[in-house]
Structures are given as C-alpha cells and as structure tokens.
Amino acid sequence: MATKKLKRALPFIIAGAVILVIAVVLVAVLLTGGSGKDVLKGTHQHTSAIPTLGAAVNAKEDYVQIAESDTYKLYYYEPQFAVRLENKKTGKVIESVVSDDKDNGKNNEAWTGYMKSGIVLSAIIGTVNTYQVDMLTVPNTITTHSIDNGIYAEIKFNGNYNFEIGVEVKLDGDELVVRVPDESIKENKKGTYISTVSLFPMMGSTYLDEQEGYMLVPDGNGALIYLDDKEGRYATGFSGLIYGIDDGMTNRTASSTLWEEYETVTASNSVLAPVFGMAHLEDELAYLGIVESGDERCSIEVVPNGVMINYNRCFAKFLLRDVFTQPLNQSNSGTVPAVESDRLHSDLAVRYHMLSGEDADYSGMANAYRNYLLDSGRISKRDLSYNTRVDFLGTEREEFLMGTKAVTMTDTDQVEDILKELNADGVGSILSVYKGWQKGGLYNVPITSYNADSHIGGDGALKSLIKDQAANGNSIYLYDDALSVNADTNSTTYNVMKMVNKRTFKNEVNGEVYDLFYYLMPGRSSTDLGRLTDDMNDDEIGNIAVAGITDTLFSYSYKGNYYSRTDTMDIYSDAISKADEKCSLLAETPNAYIWNSADAFLDMPLSSSDYLYLDEEIPFLSMVLKGIVPTYSEYVNFEANKTENFLKMVESGVYPSFYVTAEDPSKLFYTNSNDLYSLEYSGYRETIAEYDAALRALAQKTGDACITDHEILDNGLVKVTYDNGVKIYVNYTESELSADGLTVKALSYEESE
Template structure:
C-alpha cells in the first residue's frame, strides 16, 4: 500500500473522530502489507491507544483534559500525549540508529544539553556525560528538578509546569551556581529534541521564524545538508559580531542579500500524519538566544529544532592598537536572565502552521491590547540629504513641506485620504544628522514653523504624519563621538560601515546616552505639540559592549531600552521599524514587516506566520513597493497577508541623490508613482474594508498554488499565484488574481 494512501487513510480516520485505539489497527495492517512499513511503524509508535500511567519508561506526572505529561527522571526526558487523539511527542531519542559518536549518543538522549566553557575551550555535553545528580520533586501540575553537573561543579534548577494547552519550562537565572571561576555555562539547549522525527519516517515540517515564516519539510535530504540553520533571535550583537558588507557571491551579478529579521522568538514542529503540533515561545532569555533547525543530514539523521541560550561566550581581546595580536577570553559576566519557554500544543485541524499562528496570537493577547487596525496607505518622504561641495557639504533637497502638502491635496482629489506617512531627513543637517536631540527642521524644507504647520494641518485632514528618528546611531562627521559610544568586548570602537561616499560609518551610542538624547528630543517635540514619532535603531538592536573598562550585556541593554520606550509611549504615538516582539505592546504600528523570508536553501515553503498572528491586532506596513522586482506577485502577497502597502517618495528626481548616502534610492519620484499609489489604495482598501475588525483563522495553500485565507467574519480571500487561470472551490480565478468571497 502506497505511503500517500496511508496518510489519506489516517487523516480520514482522525477527521471522522476515530480514537487512537481504533486507528492503530489499520496502521499496523499497512505495515503487514510490507509497503510503507517504516512510516506505518513510526506513526503507530507515535499514537498511544489508551490512557496509560507509563509510556516508554516515562511516568505520568501531570495531566488535564487536553494533554498528559510524562517524565523519565534519569535524563529529565519528557513525553507529551494529546489525550484526544493519542498522539505523542518525545523529547529524547530512545534508541539511536548507531551512526553517532559517544558525545552525540548521550546528547540525543538527554532532556537538557550544554556547551561548557573550560577557560577558553568549549565542550558539548549533556546530563548523562556530565554525570548529573538529579533530585526531582513532583507537583500537582508538573515537577521541579535540582540538577548538579558533578563533572563540572555547576548546578541549577529546572521547573516544568503543565498549562491548559502546553507546558512551561524554566531555569531561573539565580538558581545557576558555577563553583569554578573558569568552568562555566556557555550555551544551554532546552529540550532540543522535543517533537523530533527520523529521516523521512514521518510527515510534517519544522517552523522557523525567518522573516514572516518558513517551513522545512521532514523529508529525506539525501545528505544535502551538513550544518544547521541558525537564526539569531532579535538580530546581531554589535559588541561581538563582525560588521560586514554585502558582497558578490559566485558570479558577478549575484549578490548576497540581507537576512530577514527574526522579530518573534518562536519555532515549531508539526506532525501532519498524527495531527499534532507544538509551538515553542521563548518568554525570557530571548535577548541571548538562537533558534537552530537541524534537518536530517545536518550532524544527525534526525529532524529537530532547538532554542540555544547563550549565557557566556568566548571573544578575542585585542592586545595592540593595530589589532595584530589578540588573546581569547570568556565574558566576565554571565547573562543575568532567566531561561523560560512555553510550549503550546495543537491537534486535529489546528495542527498546522496556521493553527500555531492563531495560538501565538492568543498568547500575545494575554499581555497586548489590540490596536486600531484601520487601513492606511504608507507614503514616506525624504526631505534632505548631503553631498560634498568644494569645501563644505551642501544640501540636496528632495521633498519640502510644501511638496508634501501638494501631494496630499493631489491624492485627495483621487479619493486617497487614509494616509500614514513618515518624514525622513526633516532634521537640520539632513537624514544622516544623528542623533537628534532637538526639534529643529532643516531650513531647506521650510524650517521648523513650516513643519509644525504641516503636521497640524495633516492631523486635521485625518492624515497620520510621523517624524523619523534613529535613536541609536551617532554620525561621527556631525557630532563628537569620542565619548558615549560603545566599544566591542575586544575594546575596539564599534563602527557600522556604510560603504558610501559621504558618511563612511556610524557608531552606536551607549544605551544611557541614547536614552538621554531621545528624552531631550521628546521634551523638545512636546513643547511644539508634536506627538507622533517613527523610531528605529533602539527598536531592533541589542548589544553587549565595553564602556570605561566594564562589560555590559544585552539583558542590561534590553532593560534600559524597554523602560525608555515605555515612558515615551505614555505621551507619544510610536510607529516602530521592525520592532522586536517585546516592544509590540508599545507600538501603534509595525513598519517594515517582512512579507517574505531570506530564501535560505533550507526553506521548502514560505508561510505568512507572523501576519496571521498579528492581522487585526496591530497595523503592519510592508517594505517599500518601489524596490520590488515582481510587483504583481508582491501585490498579491499584500492581499493575502493583510499587510499594508508602502511607498518611499520624493518630489524631485532621485538622480539628484547620486552622490549622497541615499544613492540607493533610485526610483521614488511622486509623479512616477501617483497612478500606482491610487490603484494600490483602491484595491487594497476594498480588501481591508471586507475584513475590518476580523482576524485570520486559517490559511492554506492548495496543490494548484492558490492561497485561501479565512477570516473570523466569514470572508475568504482566494489568491491565485499561477500564470494561468484556475478554479478553486468552484471559484474561477484569473491568472495572477484574487477574489473575495463571503462579503
């Protein structure tokens, strides 16, 4: 019997409401037929026929109406059982395939893994290899384990708590004790194999937070991968990571693009055959975490996705100003954060990426109030930049306040009235004059009074006009950066290279200095009645750094920025550029929401995970349409995701920017984009009006490449990405088109 018949039979049986016990017999008969044996056997072993006190030597420790939690104390291994379907997910490998060395054999059988730093040497270990002494105390809703890694004299406490639809796992930071100065915890891997599968024995995929969302199928990779996909949660660490330029790769015309950001600290594993899925959410410790996906072939023959928490790292300390010699050192201070994750499980029809996105939205709404999600088209403007003159730099004026007023009036005649704008380069000295500490507009755009008048008039017209401010960077060509900028851990001054002609690099302010300058600017804005800011820099950067001989880490950085943004949000409307998830509750809108992924070779399918979770919760604005190569497909993606369109505009021809740092703004003239703006506004507003006040409840991609998005008000959006017409659910769709059903 073919594998696809096995899958269809299993799905049909589960959909009909059959119990796990009723389902097991036909699965075993498939194995008896001799065809699809491995898949049938693997699936049979993943379904427990009836309630049990013990599963694979794991004892029941807690349960509720939805799930049951089982524990194997010697390795702190877990098994989670879906009580409705009988499907289980395991956190460790019982018997390996015999292809691994002793280090990996023990690692895959351990509930927690570690990288131990012994002076400047790193050693991968686990509870077995580290000769852990484990004392478990069972509770009504889980257990607590006091763990002592006797080989390294390191101890900590692990708490696992059963929740309504999942479990919470925590290692309190203050419970970690390192008895030797140079033998410390580097990385901690928390239940790395939870939901693992072997090769292509199971059907499903791993969910990764790359851009909007990416899937990696659980298929036989035939040795295609030799290393994992590592995603840095909340971006690079400027105090440790190297600054680099995007470079040519392989061929002259192929370039390496910037990776899409990881805004949300989430990951998942979906077993489509047993219809069980898990979403991992990093609740604490995300500032020093990575999420790694290991498809089979990458180190082992298993498929697994894991969060890795970095508590300390090894770095190079420069020994000379020239940087010709260096020594390796450990970070002096361990990251002062708790390690805390929530694993949320889904089953049946909800056991897919869309169901997990809905679960994530429910999780977010526990601490985040939904913002007004009214459709607006985003029209950003560049005021001024600078180019070199004979002696001094001279202004390049692109869009004045009068120009913006004329654009608004022109669009109003075409019934384009719902507008959200960000004004960049408004400040004295142009767009790269940073930091801003005073509300003073460039005279070339009309001056401060003219800008204040425009903001007031726009508000009266119902237009949201925000002033752009990078609250992190300092330009060494416009301000003194001898002090109050960060040094990397190796004590070299951090410089962000631009590889442009006018301003070659920027520096990062220390968190205290960045907040000081931000607060000075806020006070100045308030005096003039300006209350809408579009912030960047501090919204998506965290860093370790050296200052006055003392090291600071990202946890301390996060606390300072969080407090500053929380204070600012009390008096100002804040739009944030690609904000990390812990700031979402403070933002009125998210600017630069990724529509796609980074297109890594690991990715088998791009999915709108984040936009499913956030649609109807907070307004999302896409990257600029100006620079999209395939505008037809991009427009359809905006229809599908509910992300609002964005344009970057100038009144003058962008050819004038050729010798400025904004030279990459090669197409922006309003006259060129006017008709496209009107078309995007008219069509996308119609979609938004049909789904207003609703959230996305489901999304699926059919076999014939049609995306079907279902909203809570009953509206369905059908998007045909094919170059030819197709019919889906009886609905005829033209090539590269969409339809709204159920309005």
C-alpha cells in the same frame, strides 16, 4: 587700603565665580545631554524563585506520570531528564528525546548522548568552547522533587565540569512550561564555564520522512521546513539569534559591494519573535514553542534531517557566556581569545503550546501566539484604520568645498502638493514618514530636539504641514534613528558604545559623504528620545517614527564594567514605552518586546531570507498581528517582482508603502542615498492610487478581523480565512485555478464572504 581694594574687587570676584559655575553647568549639560546621568543597567525583573519542593520522585527505572491536564498526560524519565506528552483522546505522543525504538544506531557516542538527553550544555574550559555536556556521556547526579503539576530536577554534572543546574517542568493547562531559575545555575570550577543551555533539543523530533509535517522557522514573516527525506542535501539548518546579532560581541563583516561603493547583497532577516514549532500532521499533534525568558540571548535552531544526524529537530539554545576576541593593542595587530567576565542572569524558560486535532498546524500556532500575546499583555489592540503609506525624503547632503551643502528632494510645500494630488486621485487617507526633516539632513544623527532644516521650510512650515494634513485625514510622522551617531557631524568623544572587548564599535558604510557611524550608549539613546519627544510635544507635534533601537540589541562595556543585552533591552523598551505615552509612535521592524508600545509596525518583511533548506514561505507574523496592530510593507519601489509583492500584501493583510521625492533621484548621485534609484513621485502616482483602491477595498471587508486559517491548497491556490467569515483566494501561478466554487485568474485574487 587692602580692605578697600578687596571691597572694590568683591563684585568682580563674585561675578567671576558665577560665570565659572555657569560654565561648569553648561559643560555638564553638553556632556550629559541636559538630563543628568544616563541609565546603564536595566531594571526589569527577569528571574523568579525556585518553586516550593515536594516529595522526591522516583523515575529511575521507567517513565512515570507526573502531571495531567484536560487533554494531556505528562510522563518523566529521570536518567535522561526526558519527558513524554500523551494526548488522552488519541494516545499519540510527543517525546523530548529519541527513544530506543527510533534510534537508528548509526550515530557516534557524542550524538547519541545529545539525542537521548533532555538538556544539553556546551562548556568553556579556559578559552576553548567545544565541550558537550549531556546526560549520557558526562557523569551526573540528579535529584527530582514533585511540584504543583510537575517536577523540579536538581542536576549536577561532575567529572571535568562541576556544574549545577535546576529545571522546572510542569503543565500549565494544556501548555508545557520548562524553566531554569537563574539562581539554580552554578559554575563551581574555576576556569570552567557554561556557554550554552539547550532545553529539550529533540522535542518532537522525527526520523527522516517517518512523519508528514513541518517545522516553523521564524525567518522573515515565517517559513516552513518539511519533514521529508532531505537525502543529505544540506550541511546546515537555521540558526538565528533572537532579535538579531550582538554587535557588542562580533565585529560586523564588510558588505559585498560593487566598486567598493554599491551594496549588492541584501542582509538576511532578523528573528523578530521568540518562536518555533513542530507539527506532526498524521498524528494531528503539534506544538508552538515560545521563549518566555532569556529570549534576548537565545537562538532558535531548526535543523532538517541529514545535518549531522538523520533527525528533524527544533529547539531554543540559550547563550549564557561566550568567547570573544580581545585585541592586545590599539592597532589590533595582536589578539587573544577571552571569556566574558559574567554570564547571562535571567531565567531560561520555554512555553510549549500543545495543539491537537484541527489546530495542529501553523494556523493553530499563529492563533495560539496571538492569544498568548493578548492574554499576557505583551500586545494590545490598536487603531486598525486603513492607510496607504507614502514616505518622503526631505534633505540630504553632498560634499562642497571644505564641507557639505544641502540637496533638497522634497520640501514641505512639495509634500503638501503631493498629498493633495493623491487625495484628489481617491487615495482617502495617507500615512507618511518624513525622513531627512532635521537640520543637517537625513544623516545628521542623533536628533535631540525639534529643529527642522530650513531647506524644507523650517520649524513653522513643518508644524503647519503636519497640522493641516491631520485636518485632511493624513498623518505625518517624523523619522528618528535613535541608535546612530554620525562621526562627521557630531562629537563622538562621549556616549558611544564600546564592545565587550572595550573597543569602540564602528558601523562602517560605503557612503559618498559619510562613511563612519557609531552606536549611542543605550542610556544616551533613551535620553535623546525623551528630549526629542518632549520638545515635539512643546511644539504640539505628536507623531514620531522610531528606528534603530527598535530592532537592535547588543552587549557593551563602560568604564571597565560589562552590560548585557538584557540591560539594553530593558532600557530601549522603557524609552519607547515612555515615548509612546507622549506621542503616536510607529516602530520600524520592531522586536517582539516593544510591540505593545507601537501604534503600527513599519517594514514588515513579506519574504524569507531564501535559505536553500526552506521549503515554504508563510505569512506567520502577519497571521498573528492582523486584526491587532496595523503593519506596513517594505517599500514597493525597490521590489523586483511587483506583482508577486502585491499578492503577498493581499495574502497577509499588510498595507503598502512607497518612498518618494518631488525631485529627480539623480540629484542624490553624490550623497549617501545614491543607491535610491527609483523615487520620483511622478513615476508612482498612478501606482499608489491603484494599490490604494484595491487594498483599501479589501481592508473594508476584513475590517478588524483576525486571520484564523491559512491553507496552501493542493492545486497551489492560497486560501486565507478571517474570523468574520471573509475568505481571500490568492493565485501566484500563471494558470487559472479554482476552489470552493470560485475561479481565480492567473496572478490574481478573489474574495468571498
């Protein structure tokens, strides 16, 4: 009897087991995004071996020559770990330390040690991060060996520190390469750590106004600090972490707001490219410094005279380990300082492109950086066809009863009508990024599949729009913030980033509807972007505009383990590279390590952060990228001085961008986009056509040429020279100006060939 019952029950048992297995699989799919385990660590190679060592080098008494190129001789002095580069033709030199004859003798022991050391460390003892370790004030031993066209120095800092570090210095052609192999860094005393490493912090330094020239600052598109006497006006100089702040280490401060709702202060620019530079114009000698390795955790320091000492200096400062704030409980009512459990594991390397003669200026620096990017495969030439960028906002959300309701600003039919009208007005080709296209609207993130909001027309209507506009010469890209997750519209139990202190990172905004966002774990961002681009491909949609992960790097923790900005950089760059293989990909304000995966650069800054110590704005990044990859401006709508902004696009070769809606922006008053006050297309139709006509005509003349020279003439006129012979003259003043036989009206421009 029991056997018969078992036989009858067996099909039900099997069915139940199958259902259970399916349920487990479905749960796993929901929790992992359907793609298995997300990647946690980066896989790129960031270290290389210590070079093969030759004979010992004796440079204890004076500088000795250690290398030579066609243009330069390289000398080395061991006690200060100092180098001197001499131009063989002119005899002019650049030194890595302040020489005795240029020492004004007015500095204390610590600053004297800093000025006369080719390498300066800062140390953490316990949790105190205020100790300077240099070649003069800290007992040390140094052993120097010859290598191919240079030296390798093994430095041991004794006393309270017991650090070891090796530094390779060599000439590679006319370029000076300085590298600290990761394996050479040793912290031999428990509780004592290396925090930062500054390589050649006084390289090319000048005293007050002894030398005419400037320093290149990688702020915004680019800026200069002149080498004039600042007369002690500034308490600080430029200090910018390459690729922006680390949200895994530092809590974000609340934005300055009006009535706790409207942001009133614009954030400063991030450092997008790992570069800095010094130009001695009288000596016709300059260098461009490129941080080749360790850039993901390195700051660029550009400091004018009068800030602590009367010397102008610029350098790279690598952050190996830092102190952070560790809460003692969930309420954060008590905190203690703590030290990162592990340091940065990467070689630390800076390449100095030495420039002389007519090339010893910021134009020469831009040309050198462009050639470096191309020669090293860090960027490749893209389609440079001119387009005017006109972006659209699809749907937003406002609160309604117990939930939200759609606020539709531009549906697919309206997008089609606007593009048709602009084409009829003579706007020949348009590039559009469609924001808020996804189900749930602009802030329903992350996006993991192609699922268009029904209020703009749904999947079919959007697909038809993209296909039809491509036939008309217009390109529509779907916007994807691949970084953020909305706490109100998505589960945040899994896959959100935790800071190094194991607290979940929160991006609190002053939103009308949504006020809390999190960051996805890097591996989850990669998974989601892969799923979305696969799904788009299945629907024959091949255009995506990626944001968030293009300009953000952070350290993070997961299940008690620490992951660095290096891991995040590797994961993001791999994800974007794979997406670029499947789609045409635009990147919003991209960091330099993903430039090679972007078909265009969106939101190129045209201005600096307007720090008081900056003397001149220059379009450095535009000079590097023009003729290689198309760049698009930030939105014209929100620029206070539209005439100046237009002239900056003329000067830099950047294409214009507009953000429009078919509906009146007053409809956004109760949404998170209520700060977008000037959007309605009808108010910008003529402006778009005017910008397009002027800038398209200019682009036809410059073609795919690169900018080879940029000058600010004595009368204030700006002259831009392309390698095809075209010259652009821009007049930012309110008076008529002349140069080279051309007269340029006030607040206008002229071109010649």
